[in-house]
Amino acid sequence: MSTAASIIAELERLSGEFAALIAPLADEQAIRAAQAQFLGKKGQVSTVMKELGRLPPAERPVVGEAVNRIKGAIEHTVAAKLADLVARARAADLARVVDVTLPGRPHGGGHLHLLTQVRLEAIDIFAELGFAVAEGPQVETDWHTFEALAIPKDHPARDMQDTFYVTDDVVLRTHTSPVQIRTMQAQRPPIRIVAPGVVYRRDDDPTHSPMFTQIEGLAVDVDLKFSDLKGVLLHFVRRFFRRDLDVRFRPSYFPFVEPGAEVDMQCSFCGGSGALPTGPCRVCKTTGWVEIGGSGMVDPDVFAHVGVDSERYTGFAFGMGLERMAMLRHGVNDIKFYYEGDLRFLQMF
Helix, strand or coil, X not given: CCCHHHHHHHHHHHHHHHHHHHCCCCCHHHHHHHHHHHHCCCCHHHHHHHHHHHCCCCCHHHHHHHHXXXXXXXXXXXXXXXXXXXXXXXXHHHHCCCCCCCCCCCCCCCCCCHHHHHHHHHHHHHHCCCCEECCCCCEEEHHHHCHHHCCCCCCHHHHHHCCCEEECCEEECCCCHHHHHHHHHHCCCCEEEEEEEEEECCCCECCECCEEEEEEEEEEECCCCHHHHHHHHHHHHHHHHCCCCXXXXXXXXXXXXXXXXXXXXXXXXXXXXXXXXXXXXXXXXXXXXXXXXXXXXXXXXXXXXXXXXXXCCEEEEEEEEHHHHHHHHHCCCCHHHHCCCCHHHHCCC
């Protein structure tokens, strides 16, 4: 049967054994492993401590004090050993000789984000036709975002542009059309602007995001026609995709234009044939056409809200998502890639 003296002697022996074991170690992982070997749940000191319950109550305090002393000595030795490793590493780092004449390691230069590249290129293309850039706030009034564009509060068209409300009368803009309203309020025709910028809608799927980038265009002048709108968009598509692609218009409803139309262009992947050398074109679903945005002639009601004489002036407007344009040109299949900050994606363009 173990006695208090024999248990204390065994603890002292383990303390000396641990000191001999740890002395030559020069690696933190090895030091931690040695500590666990003695102080872990199944360590040697823990095994000896199981004998404590078999001692007479009067002898247990003496053994308990010895256990705490031995454990404290082991922990102190480990801490000192680890501190010595840190000190040695710092000393070695300070003693390291650096050849300052060696050339620096090359780092790849940064470049503009793909969406920024597309936005600047689109601005340049429209500038060729005399369009200037106009900007406005992202946090807008309900009036500029909806009311002035012939979308009153009870209009069902608001369901298509469900937005984020700051107050009942202040919203995050759902399109850059408020810039058109502010421009027409600030200057008289002729007007020819494009309005690029971030917009917000409650959308979230592989082709839609709660935040995305639009570019809209507005032209107001005497005797503007739908054929002028087609000419502008045809010029943009052919310059942006660098191919002789055609555009078509499908009648569609937008509250702020009349007539309104969806704009399609010939698929930039299959050239409008609906087929690729590898099989059917999935981008256009074999139709040969892909939708790129909306357009139309400015509704006289919109002119009335901003004080433009609709008897004298006509105008056209159009809008498209820059993410979608980049998707169609570069084959990006998920809108979230633009915003995740993944270097593998960013370095591709």
